[in-house]
Amino acid sequence: MIIVLDFGGQYNQLIARRVRECNVYCEVKPYTMSLEEIKALNPKGIIFTGGPNSVYDETSPHYQKEIFELGVPILGICYGSQLMAYTLGGIVETAPVSEYGHTEVTVDPLDILFQGVSENTVCWMSHTDYIAKVPEGFKITAHTAVCPVAAMACPEKKLYATQFHPEVMHTKEGMKMLSNFVYNVCGCAGDWKMDSFVETTIQSLREKIGNGKVLCALSGGVDSSVAAVLLSKAVGKQLTCVFVDHGLLRKNEGDEVEAVFGPEGPYELNFIRVNAQQRYYSKLKGVTDPEAKRKIIGEEFIRVFEEEAKKIGSVDFLVQGTIYPDVIESGLGKSAVIKSHHNVGGLPDVVDFKEIVEPLRMLFKDEVRKAGLELGMPEYLVFRQPFPGPGLGVRIVGEVTEEKVRIVQDADYIYREELHKAGVDKDLGQYFAALTNMRSVGVMGDFRTYDYAIALRAVLTSDFMTAESAQIPWEVLAKVTNRIVNEVKGVNRVLYDCTGKPPATIEFE
Numbered sequence: 056m057i058i059v060l061d062f063g064g065q066y067n068q069l070i071a072r073r074v075r076e077c078n079v080y081c082e083v084k085p086y087t088m089s090l091e092e093i094k095a096l097n098p099k100g101i102i103f104t105g106g107p108n109s110v111y112d113e114t115s116p117h118y119q120k121e122i123f124e125l126g127v128p129i130l131g132i133c134y135g136s137q138l139m140a141y142t143l144g145g146i147v148e149t150a151p152v153s154e155y156g157h158t159e160v161t162v163d164p165l166d167i168l169f170q171g172v173s174e175n176t177v178c179w180m181s182h183t184d185y186i187a188k189v190p191e192g193f194k195i196t197a198h199t200a201v202c203p204v205a206a207m208a209c210p211e212k213k214l215y216a217t218q219f220h221p222e223v224m225h226t227k228e229g230m231k232m233l234s235n236f237v238y239n240v241c242g243c244a245g246d247w248k249m250d251s252f253v254e255t256t257i258q259s260l261r262e263k264i265g266n267g268k269v270l271c272a273l274s275g276g277v278d279s280s281v282a283a284v285l286l287s288k289a290v291g292k293q294l295t296c297v298f299v300d301h302g303l304l305r306k307n308e309g310d311e312v313e314a315v316f317g318p319e320g321p322y323e324l325n326f327i328r329v330n331a332q333q334r335y336y337s338k339l340k341g342v343t344d345p346e347a348k349r350k351i352i353g354e355e356f357i358r359v360f361e362e363e364a365k366k367i368g369s370v371d372f373l374v375q376g377t378i379y380p381d382v383i384e385s386g387l388g389k390s391a392v393i394k395s396h397h398n399v400g401g402l403p404d405v406v407d408f409k410e411i412v413e414p415l416r417m418l419f420k421d422e423v424r425k426a427g428l429e430l431g432m433p434e435y436l437v438f439r440q441p442f443p444g445p446g447l448g449v450r451i452v453g454e455v456t457e458e459k460v461r462i463v464q465d466a467d468y469i470y471r472e473e474l475h476k477a478g479v480d481k482d483l484g485q486y487f488a489a490l491t492n493m494r495s496v497g498v499m500g501d502f503r504t505y506d507y508a509i510a511l512r513a514v515l516t517s518d519f520m521t522a523e524s525a526q527i528p529w530e531v532l533a534k535v536t537n538r539i540v541n542e543v544k545g546v547n548r549v550l551y552d553c554t555g556k557p558p559a560t561i562e563f564e
C-alpha cells in the first residue's frame with residue numbers, strides 16, 4: 056500500500072487516483088496521522104502532497120523528521136518537496152519568479168524517477184516558494200530556466216521530491232514518473248485491481264461488522280446502491296436498506312429501485328420502501344422559494360428516516376455512500392452556499408447506531424462505477440447520471456404539485472429515451488427536462504391553449520463545477536419537442552437551455 060499524506064493541496068485526490076491507475080492500492084491520510092499509525096499500516100511508500108502554505112508559515116503543516124528515517128521511500132510533491140528539503144536542513148525561499156502552468160523542465164534521465172522520461176519535458180508548475188539549497192546527501196535531478204531545484208533525490212535513503220506536479224495530466228510524462236516511483240523505488244508489484252478492492256472490502260466489512268446490524272439509506276443513486284450491494288455481499292440479511300420514495304423521483308425510478316433491491320431482486324438484504332409521496336406534496340404545497348423547498352425536502356427525509364429507524368431500533372452500523380470528492384468538499388467547506396445540498400447529512404443525529412461505515416470513501420465516481428460492474432450490478436444503475444437529492448423538486452420551478460411532477464416525469468422520460476435512441480447521450484455530463492413556471496398561449500386543434508413550457512437541458516461537464524450547454528442535433532430536439540407536446544398533457548411549448556455554468560447552475564433551483 057502507498058500512503059498519500061495530505062498536506063492540504065488541491066490535487067491530493069488525483070495523486071491517489073494515479074497510484075491506483077498503476078494498479079497499486081493507495082489511501083489518503085491526513086498529515087496529523089502519527090508515525091506509529093503510519094508504521095502500523097506498513098506502507099511500501101509515502102507521497103507527500105502539495106499544499107497552499109509556505110513551510111515558514113506559523114500554521115503550516117509539518118511532519119516530524121523521524122518519518123524520513125523509517126526506511127520507507129518518500130516522494131514529496133510541490134509543498135511536500137519543500138517540506139522535505141526544509142525538514143532535512145535544506146533552504147526554501149520565495150522564488151524570484153513564480154512559475155504557474157506549463158513549464159519546460161530539464162531532467163536527469165539517469166535518475167530512477169526519470170527513467171524513460173525525455174530529457175526536456177513539459178511539467179505543470181504552481182509555486183511561489185522554491186528549494187534554494189538541497190539538504191546534505193541530496194542531488195539535484197531536474198531544473199527549469201528559473202527554478203534551480205525542480206527535483207531532488209537521495210537514492211540511498213529512497214527520498215525523492217519534485218517541485219512540479221507529476222499527477223496532473225498537463226505534466227506530459229507524469230504517469231511515467233509516478234510509476235517509476237511506485238514500481239522501481241517502492242517495489243510495488245502493480246497487481247492490485249478494482250476487483251481486489253471489491254474482495255478486500257467485502258472481507259474487511261465482514262470482519263468489522265461481525266454479527267452486527269447494519270442500516271443503509273438507499274437513494275437508488277450510484278453511490279448508495281454500490282455501497283448497499285457491497286454490504287449485502289458482506290453481511291446479507293444483517294443489512295436493512297431504507298428507500299424513501301419522496302415522489303420526486305424520475306419516472307418509474309421507485310419501482311426500478313425496488314426491482315433491484317426488493318425481495319424479487321438478486322440481493323440478500325432487508326428492503327424497506329417508504330412511500331412518502333403524499334407527505335412530501337403536502338409539505339411542499341404553496342412553497343415557492345428554492346431554498347425553502349430544498350430545506351423541506353431534506354428535513355422531511357430525515358423525519359421519514361427517523362420514523363423507520365425507530366421501528367428498526369438500535370443498529371450497530373450506519374452505512375453512508377460517501378465518495379472521495381464528498382470527503383474533499385466537506386473538508387474544505389469554506390465556499391459560499393449556492394445551494395444547500397441534501398444528501399444523508401442529518402441521519403447520524405436521528406439513528407441510534409455505534410459507528411458509520413463508508414466503504415467508498417476512497418473512490419472517485421468512475422471507480423465506484425467500476426466496482427459496481429465488478430459486483431455484477433445492472434449497467435443502467437451503474438451508469439446512472441447524477442440525480443440531485445431533492446430530485447424533481449429542483450427541476451420544477453416554483454410550487455411543486457403532483458400534477459407538475461407527472462408532467463416533468465413524462466417529458467424527461469421522452470427526452471432521455473430519444474437522446475439514447477439517437478446515441479447522443481454518452482458524451483453528456485447530465486441531461487434532463489425541467490418544468491418552467493411559465494405558461495403561455497398556444498394553439499392545438501384550432502383551440503387556444505394556455506399551458507406550461509418545458510425546458511430541456513444537456514450539459515457537458517466532468518466535474519459538475521463548471522459546465523457548457525451541449526449542442527444536441529436539431530433533428531433530435533425537433534423529435535423530442537414533437538413527442539412532448541403531443542404526449543404530455545399540460546405542455547404546449549418546449550425550450551432549450553443554452554446557458555453554461557456559470558452563470559446558470561446545472562439544476563434550475
Ligand code: XMP
Nearest residue numbers: 395396397441442443444445519560561562
Ligand atoms: P448545480 O445545480 O449546483 O449542480 O450546478 C451541480 C451538480 O450537483 C447536483 N446537485 C445535487 N446533488 N444533492 C445532490 O446530491 C443536491 O441537493 C444537489 N443539488 C444539485 C446536480 O444534479 C449536478 O449534478
